[in-house]
Structures are given as C-alpha cells and as structure tokens.
Amino acid sequence: MMTNTEGLYPAIEPYDTGELLVGDGHRVYWEVSGNPDGKPVVFLHGGPGSGTSPWQRRFFDPDAYRIVLLDQRGCGRSTPSASEPDADLRHVTTAHLIADLELLRKNLGIPRWQVFGGSWGSALALAYAQAHPEVVTELVLRGIFTLRRAELEWFYEGGAAALFPDLWERFIAPIPVLERSRLIEAYHRRLFDPDPAVHVPAAIAWSTWEAATVTLRPDPEQIAAMSDPRRATAFARIENHFFVHGGWWDEGQLIAGVDAIRHIPAVIVQGRHDVATPMMTAWDLHRAWPESEFVVVDDAGHAATEPGISAALRAATDRFRAEA
Numbered sequence: 001m002m003t004n005t006e007g008l009y010p011a012i013e014p015y016d017t018g019e020l021l022v023g024d025g026h027r028v029y030w031e032v033s034g035n036p037d038g039k040p041v042v043f044l045h046g047g048p049g050s051g052t053s054p055w056q057r058r059f060f061d062p063d064a065y066r067i068v069l070l071d072q073r074g075c076g077r078s079t080p081s082a083s084e085p086d087a088d089l090r091h092v093t094t095a096h097l098i099a100d101l102e103l104l105r106k107n108l109g110i111p112r113w114q115v116f117g118g119s120w121g122s123a124l125a126l127a128y129a130q131a132h133p134e135v136v137t138e139l140v141l142r143g144i145f146t147l148r149r150a151e152l153e154w155f156y157e158g159g160a161a162a163l164f165p166d167l168w169e170r171f172i173a174p175i176p177v178l179e180r181s182r183l184i185e186a187y188h189r190r191l192f193d194p195d196p197a198v199h200v201p202a203a204i205a206w207s208t209w210e211a212a213t214v215t216l217r218p219d220p221e222q223i224a225a226m227s228d229p230r231r232a233t234a235f236a237r238i239e240n241h242f243f244v245h246g247g248w249w250d251e252g253q254l255i256a257g258v259d260a261i262r263h264i265p266a267v268i269v270q271g272r273h274d275v276a277t278p279m280m281t282a283w284d285l286h287r288a289w290p291e292s293e294f295v296v297v298d299d300a301g302h303a304a305t306e307p308g309i310s311a312a313l314r315a316a317t318d319r320f321r322a323e324a
Contacts, residue, residue, distance in 0.1 A: 007311050008058040014069075020107060022073070022100045024091035029077035030104055033057050034067040039137075039321055040110045042068040042101065044117035044124050046143075049238030051076025056304075059116065059313050064321040068113070070104060072097050072124075075234045082241075083233040085194045089241045094248050098128050105135065114320060116313075118142030118269075118304050119277060120239075123247060126254045126285075129261045138323065139266040139292075140316045142309060143274055143302045144282035146254040147247040151281055156184050156243065160275050164213055171209040174202045188244050191237050199237075200229045206240065207232035213275050216301040255281075258289040265323070266292040267316035271300035271309055 014031035022028050034057070041060055045052045052069045060067045073092045074082035082089060105113060112135045117125035122141040129136045145151060154160060161168035172180055179186040190202035204227050211226035212218060226232055250256075266289070270282035279296070286294040295316075297308035304310055 006307065008055070008314060009060065009062055010058070011054065012057055012062050013054075014057075019079075020070075020100070020104055022096070022103060024096070025080065026073050026091065027079045028070055028073060028100050028104070030068065030070040030108075032066060032068050032108070034060060034062040034065045036066060038062075038064050038066040039323075040066045040068065040108075040113035041317070042070070042105070042113050042115055044101075044115065044121035044128075045069075045072065045076075046117075046119035046121045047075065047235055047239050048072060048097075048120045048124075048242050049075045049082065049235040050120075051078075051234075059304075059310070060317050061321050065317070066110075068104070068108065068110075070100075072238075073100065074238050081230070081234050082237045083230045085196065085199075087192075087237060089238065092238060092241065093245070094124065094127055094242070097124055098131050101128055102132060102135075111135070112137050114138045114140065114317075116140040116317070118313075119145050119302065120242075123147060123254060126257075126261070127247075127249070129264060130254070130257045133261050133264060136261070136264050138320045139261070139264055140269075140313060140320070141266065142269045142304055142313060143277045144268060144270060144285050145277040146252070146281055146285070147243065147249065148252055148281070149246070151277065152184065152243055152246075154278060155276055158183075160213065163275055167209060167212050171205055174205050184240060184243050187236070188240050191233075191240050196229075200233060203233040203236040204229065206236035210276060214302040215306060216271070216273055216299065219303075219305075222303075222305075255285050255288050258285070262289060262291055265320065267295060267312075267319070268292050269295045269297065269309060269312040269316065271302055271306065272296055272298045273300065274302040276302040 207226040
C-alpha cells in the first residue's frame with residue numbers, strides 16, 4: 001500500500017506484544033509501542049476485518065504516547081482467522097469487541113486511554129465510549145461510519161455506482177442478475193459458502209471494490225494487497241457479517257447516543273470526497289455533538305494514508321498528548 005509517511009512520526013517497533021485469550025476460542029493479538037510511561041492510546045482499525053499495520057503507530061508522538069494496537073477478532077494476527085473454510089463468526093459481534101477492549105485495558109493496567117478510530121474503527125470507538133465513557137480521555141475519529149441503512153445502501157447496494165460505474169460492474173459480477181436487488185445478502189451466501197471456489201472470488205470482488213474507491217486517486221498497491229485470497233476472505237466475511245446484522249445496533253443508535261460522551265474532547269476528521277463513508281454521516285454526528293471539533297479535508301477521500309487526512313489526525317493527537 002502506498003502509505004503517506006510525510007508528516008508522520010518515524011517508524012518504531014513494539015516493545016511488548018501478546019495474545020489475549022478473550023473466550024469462545026478466540027485469541028486477540030495486541031502490541032504496545034512508544035513510551036511505557038506515556039499517555040495511553042488505543043488504535044481501532046477499520047473494516048471490520050482489516051487488521052492493523054506497523055505504519056499506524058506513526059500517528060502518535062512515541063515520546064509522549066503509550067501506543068496500543070490490536071487486531072480485532074478473526075483478522076490480522078488474531079486467531080482463528082475468518083478466512084478458514086469453516087469460519088464461525090457467532091462470537092464476533094460489536095459487544096464482543098467492546099468486551100475485548102475492556103479486558104485488554106485492564107490486563108495492561110491502563111486506567112483511562114485515548115481512543116483513535118477510523119471508518120469502522122470510528123463506529124467501534126463511538127460504541128465503546130458510549131458503553132464506557134469513564135475510561136475514555138479523548139476521541140480521535142476519522143471517516144465516520146455508523147452502519148445506518150442509508151450508509152450501507154450507498155456503498156454496497158448501488159449508490160456509489162454513480163461515481164464508479166466501471167468498478168461497480170466488477171463488484172456485481174459474481175452475483176446473478178436476479179439477486180442484485182439485495183447485494184449484501186447475496187454476497188453473504190457466497191462468502192460463507194465453505195467451497196473456496198465460491199467464497200474466494202466473492203471475497204476478492206468485495207474487497208477490491210472497497211480498496212479501489214477509498215482513495216481520491218487509485219492506489220494499485222492497496223488494490224493488489226486486498227486481492228490476496230486469505231486477507232480478502234477474512235476482511236469480506238467479517239465486514240459482511242457486521243453489515244448483515246447492522247452492527248447489532250438500533251438504526252441511528254450511535255448518533256442518538258452522543259449524550260453519554262458529550263463531555264469527552266473529540267476531533268472528527270472527514271475527507272470531503274469520501275465515497276466509502278460520505279460526509280453526510282460525519283455531519284450528522286457533528287450536528288448532534290456540536291462540542292466536537294469538525295475538520296473537513298477538501299482534497300481527500302476516505303483513507304488515512306491520504307496526506308491531508310494523516311496531517312489532520314497527527315495534529316489531533318499532538319493536541320491531546322499533554323492532556324491528562
């Protein structure tokens with residue numbers, strides 16, 4: 001992936017790693033880097049199902065922050081992987097991920113921490129903060145996504161096809177014409193078919209549609225990375241699983257629930273030309289939560305790798321690094 005490194009902190013390695021036994025047969029990979037005595041922050045990756053990457057440590061001043069990254073259940077270095085033919089995602093839900101975060105926080109001896117999340121990570125950050133507002137010092141959110149029906153229909157049921165008709169044809173290709181009125185459900189049947197001849201092509205089509213549309217300019221390396229069968233299968237299965245269930249939330253729940261977190265300092269960073277999670281959701285969140293700082297990056301799409309987005313995110317973590 002063509003990761004923008006200009007303006008981010010230098011690359012660092014973790015000083016501690018481990019696997020957290022979270023129950024239900026799942027082990028969650030975690031790592032800590034930066035300053036062991038620094039301000040704690042937890043990075044919540046997107047997808048759901050994408051996993052973390054080393055460059056994501058670089059949004060945080062390593063002298064000031066104790067930086068916690070984890071791969072959510074079923075993806076990245078966590079086990080079992082959702083890419084296995086017989087993957088069982090019954091115990092991969094929002095409630096499970098929130099419980100995992102709390103278990104990890106307590107195991108690491110962290111009383112309170114900053115929560116940083118983009119895309120799906122912003123949804124999980126909002127849900128976690130609303131469930132446990134007493135342990136969140138600040139929120140840094142990017143590319144706001146709350147799994148409302150309109151958001152899912154825009155990107156996965158045909159809205160975004162108006163901007164990317166050529167790429168949309170590739171996305172719908174695995175689905176017979178008679179099933180295209182409910183694409184998320186049609187993909188669900190194929191992604192969870194145990195036959196690799198069925199689920200792998202569906203997973204690659206699903207994952208590359210997203211990879212091809214999240215940046216303002218195409219990123220061939222990112223598209224190629226998301227074409228890897230194992231990575232694409234875990235990503236597409238987990239993502240689709242959450243979408244079919246609407247995150248296990250009531251419609252609009254994350255925005256309606258902002259009263260619980262209104263007191264928490266927050267920065268919302270949104271690309272003006274974000275196709276995957278259009279600005280309508282970030283705007284709705286900010287209108288419900290005017291106390292939050294709202295930063296619009298006019299020359300960016302969805303990805304945290306885009307220069308304007310990464311600069312705004314670093315500015316937010318720099319602003320909060322000295323606060324208790």
